[in-house]
Amino acid sequence: MRLFVNVTLGGIAEGLIFASVALGLVLIFRATNIINFAQGAMAMLTTFIAFSVLGRGVGYWPAFVVALACGLLLGGAVQLVLVRPVENKPPLNAVIVTFGLLILLEGIAGAIWGNTNRSFPAPFSERGLVVGKTSIAFSHFDVFIVVAVLVLAGLIGALFRFSTLGLRMRAAAFAPEAARLLGIRVGRLLTLGWALAAVAGALAGVLVAPTSVFSPSYMDLILVYAFTAAVLGGLDSPVGALVGGLVTGLVLAYVGGYLGGALEPIGALVLLIVVLMIRPEGLFARPTARRV
Amino acid sequence: MLEVEDLSVSYGAVQALRGVSFEARAGQVTAVLGANGAGKTTLLRAISGLVPVQRGTVRFGSRTLTGMAPESIVQCRVGHVPEGGSVITELTVEENLELGAAWRYRRRQRAEHIEEVYALFPPLKERAKQRASSLSGGERQMLAIGRAVVSHPELLLLDEPSLGLAPIVTANLMAVLVELTEREGITVVLVEQNARSALSIASWAIVINLGSVVVSDRAEIVAADSDLRHHYLGF
Numbered sequence: 024m025r026l027f028v029n030v031t032l033g034g035i036a037e038g039l040i041f042a043s044v045a046l047g048l049v050l051i052f053r054a055t056n057i058i059n060f061a062q063g064a065m066a067m068l069t070t071f072i073a074f075s076v077l078g079r080g081v082g083y084w085p086a087f088v089v090a091l092a093c094g095l096l097l098g099g100a101v102q103l104v105l106v107r108p109v110e111n112k113p114p115l116n117a118v119i120v121t122f123g124l125l126i127l128l129e130g131i132a133g134a135i136w137g138n139t140n141r142s143f144p145a146p147f148s149e150r151g152l153v154v155g156k157t158s159i160a161f162s163h164f165d166v167f168i169v170v171a172v173l174v175l176a177g178l179i180g181a182l183f184r185f186s187t188l189g190l191r192m193r194a195a196a197f198a199p200e201a202a203r204l205l206g207i208r209v210g211r212l213l214t215l216g217w218a219l220a221a222v223a224g225a226l227a228g229v230l231v232a233p234t235s236v237f238s239p240s241y242m243d244l245i246l247v248y249a250f251t252a253a254v255l256g257g258l259d260s261p262v263g264a265l266v267g268g269l270v271t272g273l274v275l276a277y278v279g280g281y282l283g284g285a286l287e288p289i290g291a292l293v294l295l296i297v298v299l300m301i302r303p304e305g306l307f308a309r310p311t312a313r314r315v
Numbered sequence: 316m317l318e319v320e321d322l323s324v325s326y327g328a329v330q331a332l333r334g335v336s337f338e339a340r341a342g343q344v345t346a347v348l349g350a351n352g353a354g355k356t357t358l359l360r361a362i363s364g365l366v367p368v369q370r371g372t373v374r375f376g377s378r379t380l381t382g383m384a385p386e387s388i389v390q391c392r393v394g395h396v397p398e399g400g401s402v403i404t405e406l407t408v409e410e411n412l413e414l415g416a417a418w419r420y421r422r423r424q425r426a427e428h429i430e431e432v433y434a435l436f437p438p439l440k441e442r443a444k445q446r447a448s449s450l451s452g453g454e455r456q457m458l459a460i461g462r463a464v465v466s467h468p469e470l471l472l473l474d475e476p477s478l479g480l481a482p483i484v485t486a487n488l489m490a491v492l493v494e495l496t497e498r499e500g501i502t503v504v505l506v507e508q509n510a511r512s513a514l515s516i517a518s519w520a521i522v523i524n525l526g527s528v529v530v531s532d533r534a535e536i537v538a539a540d541s542d543l544r545h546h547y548l549g550f
Contacts, residue, residue: 187413190417200401202414205389205415
């Protein structure tokens with residue numbers, strides 16, 4: 024029982040990290056029909072920038088803000104410089120561009136910071152909370168993960184749901200031409216969409232770093248899990264990304280907890296295959312058909 | 316007044332418009348008629364900036380629209396209802412209307428203008444909170460027109476509003492259009508394959524064939540010309 028509780032709690036925290044990366048993938052996919060393979064690498068870069076800032080004796084929180092702000096800038100810049108030229112081109116072009124960016128960013132990070140494993144600090148204790156007399160596998164830092172991801176997802180959700188800007192962004196994503204006829208500057212909003220997606224990624228980057236080895240490739244596996252989560256959720260539903268992230272986190276935690284940690288990547292693969300076989304459109308896909 | 320002069324558009328090797336010139340008089344409905352593939356839709360898309368113009372100019376009032384982006388042309392008070400309406404099916408009826416009003420009005424003022432659209436098209440009010448995907452064809456067309464007129468355009472470009480609608484629904488839609496244009500003094504360019512219903516509300520008509528204007532005359536004269544009807548209008 025205690026193992027079950029601990030594994031579940033660990034799964035929730037990890038699942039929300041997947042959810043944060045998946046949210047970025049979904050925001051980009053539904054706006055531009057592109058899978059951003061560099062989503063993890065971009066988060067890695069912003070986390071390394073925060074790491075450098077930390078190394079200069081700045082406190083954790085300023086470095087945290089720097090990571091998110093760099094995410095915003097990096098996401099916008101990537102869309103403007105690399106993605107805009109491949110919009111409305113065959114989908115393979117965008118795959119190659121984002122995949123190339125992944126390799127490029129990991130190479131740059133390796134050249135600057137080296138490919139050794141480092142450790143990234145956590146702002147809160149990583150020791151398990153004590154409930155009654157027993158210690159559980161859920162730390163203050165895990166609480167922070169849950170709160171931070173839910174707050175960011177809530178803010179992004181509120182932006183889309185309640186603001187005119189969000190309404191315009193949805194219109195630009197769903198029907199770019201109709202949106203232009205309504206005076207919406209679609210290009211700018213797509214840039215903003217990428218920027219927000221990269222912020223969600225940057226948040227995941229700083230949340231993952233303290234709990235794993237920290238090297239230029241540390242987000243690779245996270246991206247695979249987040250992709251599983253995004254597909255599970257339906258690839259173009261932000262709510263789906265959150266739920267998909269949680270389910271993926273829990274499944275992987277149970278696989279890791281009961282069958283052994285080495286099986287986690289296989290668990291993700293099996294989950295992905297099962298989803299694609301049973302419900303290929305995902306749990307929360309839009310009801311309408313996509314134009315092709 | 317809308318003045319189109321010597322407008323040419325091509326899609327690669329296909330010449331869609333060949334030096335089209337016409338005027339749409341202020342406050343009147345000008346019908347653009349012609350067979351499928353004649354270039355009617357391209358003409359509207361060129362006016363609102365959705366396709367690049369090869370040669371020629373489009374002026375509305377004192378402004379030259381040629382070369383401007385669609386999102387800027389809207390702000391010159393030009394509303395375009397594309398073929399099939401292109402309502403955003405993932406959004407609710409009200410959200411679609413909000414977007415139509417958003418470039419011009421602050422949030423508080425929008426409700427008032429959206430109410431005006433509901434007064435024109437009562438079925439939309441009942442479905443305000445439903446997704447546009449749940450609307451019937453006629454309601455979608457109402458929403459598409461409502462979304463364009465909610466910002467009070469001075470020029471309204473309508474692309475086949477009757478497409479796929481039952482005759483009675485088309486008649487109602489045309490009646491509302493007439494009411495609207497008369498009340499607000501909107502200049503309307505109405506592209507239609509359904510020449511009969513378009514000519515019934517238009518005061519001027521042009522007929523396009525293979526990208527060129529073949530006739531430009533008063534609507535009742537075009538409607539009365541049996542050769543023209545037989546060759547180009549199919550009724």
